[in-house]
Structure formats: C-alpha cells, structure tokens
Amino acid sequence: MALFAKDNDETISAWDALPGKLYECLECQTPLRLRRSYLKFPHFYHLSTPFFCRLYSKSEKHLLIQYEIRKEIPQVFIEKAFPTIQRIADVVWEEKKIIFEIQCSFITEEEAKSRVKEYGSLGYVVVWILDDQRFNRKAVSAAEVWMRTQSSYFIDKHFVFYDQLETIQDQKRIQRGGKMPIELSPLPIPAHAPKQLQNRIHNKYYFKNDVLDLALQSQITFLPKPKVRIKEFFNRYFKRPYSSFLDYLLKIDCGR
Ligand SMILES: [Zn+2]
Numbered sequence: 649m650a651l652f653a654k655d656n657d658e659t660i661s662a663w664d665a666l667p668g669k670l671y672e673c674l675e676c677q678t679p680l681r682l683r684r685s686y687l688k689f690p691h692f693y694h695l696s697t698p699f700f701c702r703l704y705s706k707s708e709k710h711l712l713i714q715y716e717i718r719k720e721i722p723q724v725f726i727e728k729a730f731p732t733i734q735r736i737a738d739v740v741w742e743e744k745k746i747i748f749e750i751q752c753s754f755i756t757e758e759e760a761k762s763r764v765k766e767y768g769s770l771g772y773v774v775v776w777i778l779d780d781q782r783f784n785r786k787a788v789s790a791a792e793v794w795m796r797t798q799s800s801y802f803i804d805k806h807f808v809f810y811d812q813l814e815t816i817q818d819q820k821r822i823q824r825g826g827k828m829p830i831e832l833s834p835l836p837i838p839a840h841a842p843k844q845l846q847n848r849i850h851n852k853y854y855f856k857n858d859v860l861d862l863a864l865q866s867q868i869t870f871l872p873k874p875k876v877r878i879k880e881f882f883n884r885y886f887k888r889p890y891s892s893f894l895d896y897l898l899k900i901d902c903g904r
Pocket residue numbers: 673674675676677678694698701702703704
C-alpha cells in the first residue's frame with residue numbers, strides 16, 4: 649500500500665487521486681489504483697504482486713505511523729523518492745536533514761546498515777521508528793541490536809513514540825525500563841556528553857525526553873568502573889601487617 653503514486657511525471661497523493669484511474673508505483677513502477685474503502689484513509693494498491701517493492705508490503709500501521717509523524721511535524725514529506733540511490737524514504741524532514749524510517753516488519757542488519765549509509769551519503773540522518781508489536785520483544789534480531797545503537801525509538805499501539813533504558817545481551821533483552829515518551833523535536837548533541845552515550849551521539853541528534861536527553865537533564869554521571877588499586881591492596885593486606893609484625897618483633901627483641 650502507498651500514499652503517493654506517479655501520475656504521468658507528477659507525484660500525486662491518494663487524497664487527490666481519482667477512483668478507477670491507473671497510476672504508477674513510485675518504487676516498482678507497476679500499475680496502482682486508488683482504494684477508498686477497507687482503510688480509514690485513501691491509499692493506492694498494486695494491481696499485481698511486484699517482484700520486489702517496499703511500498704507493496706507496507707501495512708496499514710506503517711501508513712498510519714507516517715501520518716502520525718506528519719501530525720507532529722507538519723512540514724515533513726511522506727514517501728519522498730531519492731532516485732540516485734533508488735530509494736523512497738518513509739518520512740523526510742528536509743530542514744533538519746532527518747529521515748524517519750518506519751519498521752513494522754523484519755529487516756536484516758545488512759539492509760538497515762545500507763539505508764543509513766546511503767541516506768548518509770546524501771547528508772541525511774536516519775531515525776528509526778520501530779513498531780513495538782514487532783520490536784522491543786525479548787528476542788532481539790541482529791538488526792534491532794544495531795538499530796538500538798543508532799537513533800531509534802519505539803511506537804506503541806496508541807501511537808506513542810518512546811525510548812527506554814535497556815540491556816541487550818546475546819540478542820536477548822534482559823532488562824527493560826519503563827516507557828519514556830519522547831517529543832519529536834530534535835536537539836543538537838552537546839559537545840561534552842557522557843562517554844557511555846557515544847553510540848547515540850554520533851547520530852547528530854537526540855530527541856526531547858529520550859534516554860540521552862533525560863541523562864543530560866538529570867546530569868547522571870556515568871562513572872567508569874573503579875580500577876582495582878593494586879598498590880592500596882598490597883599496602884593494606886601485606887605491607888602494613890608485615891611492618892606491624894616486624895615492629896612487634898623488634899619491640900620484643902629490644903625489650904629483652
Ligand atoms: Zn510498487
């Protein structure tokens with residue numbers, strides 16, 4: 649399903665399209681037609697199953713999340729084509745050079761990395777929006793492990809965007825904090841942020857009320873693990889008792 653299609657050389661929104669007319673898919677170029685029933689909003693559907701098309705496999709939830717982002721940030725573009733890399737981004741915020749990639753289904757780590765790399769080559773930062781009906785489960789795919797080191801947030805069934813504190817080990821989510829609802833208003837990364845958040849920091853932006861923002865607001869200090877102080881250990885358990893014992897022997901000796 650798609651919200652936009654090609655009409656001759658123009659891009660047309662499903663809201664402006666005519667029923668019965670043939671349109672062309674922005675991605676796979678196969679014929680599309682408008683449908684007004686079945687979902688709460690008009691959309692295009694493919695007349696045949698294409699060999700490969702990301703728009704074809706988009707679910708209703710995917711389209712609704714696109715609308716939800718546009719509700720929060722009215723100036724974004726939905727389904728914008730990037731012909732040089734042959735991709736169609738879900739939601740593009742031109743002013744901030746941010747691309748929101750919505751993920752409601754399985755993705756490979758390789759595909760996730762290549763999207764970030766290719767959009768990055770055009771100067772865009774990818775922010776992942778992960779549907780928590782599919783992600784944020786106990787078992788974590790390799791792609792999700794990686795995306796959680798990037799700018800990524802979850803969205804729940806009530807369309808709340810959120811972040812969370814968590815521990816993932818061996819592709820298992822072993823600890824999970826409560827939902828931290830975020831606002832889709834990006835903040836620039838400060839120059840001196842806690843080192844432990846470096847993975848998030850290289851993404852250029854973080855969002856209001858996410859893990860990084862709350863950490864910075866509350867000035868949580870991420871202290872390094874205390875080093876074993878060998879010298880102190882040696883002094884306390886060997887040198888001092890040994891010296892005391894020697895003193896004791898000397899005292900006995902002098903006392904004779
Ligand atoms: Zn298509």
